[in-house]
Amino acid sequence: TALLVSLPEQNLAMARILLLLLSAACLHTGNSSGYRRVNDFGVNQPAVLSGVQGGSIEIPFSFYFPWELANDRSMSIAWIWKYFHGEVIYNSTQPFLHEHFKGRLIMNWTQGQTSGVLRILNLKENDQARYFSRVFLRTTEGMKSWQSIPGTQLIIHALNTTMGSPSIIPSAVPTAGLEDKRGQRNPSLLNLGVMVGMVLAKVVVIIPLYGWMIFLWWKQR
Incomplete structure (x- = not known):
C-alpha cells in the first residue's frame, strides 16, 4: 500500500x-479444482459429509500423479475406514468387500479414470466414521501407492420418529373418552332406584303393622 x-x-x-x-x-x-496441491501426487476428497439413517451417501474422490503408467491395467483403488491405517473395506484388485458393508457398497470407478464415487446404501448409525481412499499405480518407475491424509468424515443423523401422524393422534382422544364411559351408569338413574327401594321397604314394614293393629282393635270390640 x-x-x-x-x-x-x-x-x-x-x-x-x-x-x-x-x-x-x-x-x-x-489451487486446482478447489484443492491445494502440496506435492506432485495426491488424493482429493471432501472434508465432511452427512447422511440420514436408511438413506445413501456418495463420497467423490480424484487423484493426480506425475509418473508414466507401465501398462493398461495399472491402477487400483482401495478404501479404508475409521483410521489412516484402519481396516480395508473395499479393494478393486481382489476384489474385496468388508462384511459390514455387504450389499451396501457401490464403487463407481472405471480403470484408467482419475476420479470416481464411493456410494454407501442403507446408512447405519455405526457407519459414522472417517473414510480414506488409497491409490495404487504400476508405473515405469515401479509401484507407487498413496492415500488421502485427512480423509472424509461421515456424519450420520437419526430419523425423527417421535412425532405421530396428525390424522391419527387427535382421533384417539375422543375414542378413549367414549370407552371410559361405557361401563358407567347415569348418576340420576342410580339415585331414583335407591329412592324407590327405600319406599318399597317402608311399605313392606308398615302394611303388616297396620294390619295387626286393626286386628287387635276388631277383637276387642
Missing part, C-alpha cells in the same frame, strides 16, 4: 493492475 501511494498518479493504475495479475497467478498455481 505504501508503495502504491508513493508512485506518481500516471503509474498508480498500472501498478494496481500488475498487483492483481500477480495475485491471480499465485492463486492459480497453488
Whole structure:
C-alpha cells in the first residue's frame, strides 16, 4: 500500500493492475479444482459429509500423479475406514468387500479414470466414521501407492420418529373418552332406584303393622 501511494498518479493504475495479475497467478498455481496441491501426487476428497439413517451417501474422490503408467491395467483403488491405517473395506484388485458393508457398497470407478464415487446404501448409525481412499499405480518407475491424509468424515443423523401422524393422534382422544364411559351408569338413574327401594321397604314394614293393629282393635270390640 505504501508503495502504491508513493508512485506518481500516471503509474498508480498500472501498478494496481500488475498487483492483481500477480495475485491471480499465485492463486492459480497453488489451487486446482478447489484443492491445494502440496506435492506432485495426491488424493482429493471432501472434508465432511452427512447422511440420514436408511438413506445413501456418495463420497467423490480424484487423484493426480506425475509418473508414466507401465501398462493398461495399472491402477487400483482401495478404501479404508475409521483410521489412516484402519481396516480395508473395499479393494478393486481382489476384489474385496468388508462384511459390514455387504450389499451396501457401490464403487463407481472405471480403470484408467482419475476420479470416481464411493456410494454407501442403507446408512447405519455405526457407519459414522472417517473414510480414506488409497491409490495404487504400476508405473515405469515401479509401484507407487498413496492415500488421502485427512480423509472424509461421515456424519450420520437419526430419523425423527417421535412425532405421530396428525390424522391419527387427535382421533384417539375422543375414542378413549367414549370407552371410559361405557361401563358407567347415569348418576340420576342410580339415585331414583335407591329412592324407590327405600319406599318399597317402608311399605313392606308398615302394611303388616297396620294390619295387626286393626286386628287387635276388631277383637276387642
